[in-house]
Amino acid sequence: MHGQETGGDVGCGGSGEPPGAAYASSDSRAQRARRLADMLRQQIIGGAFEEGRLPDEHALARSLDGSRNAVRAALDLLRAEGLITRQRGVGTRVVTAKYGHGLDRLTGLAETLHGYGEVRNEVRVAHLVAAPPRSALERLRLPDTSPAVHLERLRRLNGEPLSVDTTWLAPDIGTPLLERDLAGRDVFDLIEEVIGGPLGYADVTVHAITADRDSAGLLGIPAGAPLFAIDRLTHLPDGRPVDAESLRVRADRLTLSTALHRGSR
């Protein structure tokens, strides 16, 4: 039988309670649901279910070693995440594959999603600003009196909103972009066309936040839905920062993935 524990529990070091006590006393349904949801999410993202169709609760309960009640509660959590839909008679379906954005090298969104469909950008802001915010100038290491280019694009994959990307660009790099195909192409691509060679590197910081009213409206999700907020400062090969982005990305549609090596300390 699955789920049976061996007689020889080897305790909960450091909890100060007798072996097994912490486990037994706190193993509520909410807790089991959380654990099952994490396992199921991994399976869904890993492509374990053919054609995005999940087995029925009974079969899931068997393979995940949970009760049907706990499985149902786990499915409720994943439905709240926007990962699956459940419908009487139709069963449980994966809404759509989440798109995996690799964290192994610097890529633009359209480049990453090539193969998933067509990325189109609604250009919401595209200006040379004479007196940009001081904070943007500092980030780009520009003098106090420098102009900068402000871009904001709502990015759609196959028509569905995926992210809002706002950026400040150094004027020499950004100005030529204003005459190019901002609706159809990645900014990285366009910059490389302008500089005639590859970009250098980016410092990337990833936050998980919830959608404010404005982001929710733009992205077609409820306020409070999870988002990635990504700061990305991209540099030329010589180290000069030229592209200071803030991305807000729907977390029900995108995951970030990478392979990490243990390496040396």
Added chain:
Amino acid sequence: MHGQETGGDVGCGGSGEPPGAAYASSDSRAQRARRLADMLRQQIIGGAFEEGRLPDEHALARSLDGSRNAVRAALDLLRAEGLITRQRGVGTRVVTAKYGHGLDRLTGLAETLHGYGEVRNEVRVAHLVAAPPRSALERLRLPDTSPAVHLERLRRLNGEPLSVDTTWLAPDIGTPLLERDLAGRDVFDLIEEVIGGPLGYADVTVHAITADRDSAGLLGIPAGAPLFAIDRLTHLPDGRPVDAESLRVRADRLTLSTALHRGSR
């Protein structure tokens, strides 16, 4: 004057509207608040404010080039993220530095946070399970009849809950861990002690989700608060997967960061 646009707008390619129209018509306060919040978050995380004390709204409005109303709305968003507190007479303070977890190499939490304070783990589950869920066995490429070790730890930094880490371990690797200091040490460290050498690599997938009831209770945050849900499958140097983790990490306390290079396509 800050914020003044140059006369020569170079339009919003692809929006189908006259240049500047999309900008002007949609530049609501919520939108300005979102943009300012993203800039401010970046500054806060970048350590721009000495001793975690933000300037008053007036000074922020000047440096961010926003109205005081928009700055106030942006600060409200960051307060909702748990990043700052605001108090009459005291002003606006950063709650605590977010801890940056690097995505450049494979590290455990205690290892990453060394220097920020003491990581202690409440060991909630620590068992050899005779018949683990089939999904866990598949992930670890173990035979149907294999036992596996189940661990769950609530991790605290300086006493404050930071993450819940649940994992299934191959029995030969996991069983010796049950007798070691799971309350005080990283599992990676312990595994390396057992195998007498370094781990290999991990496949990592990062999701942004919101806290379910159980995670919220464990982590001391409201239900609905943002979390990172991280799947991490760690392998020995020979490629065998031995540690299949699900982490739920408070997003108000941790960011993920990395430097990405453009590299070759």
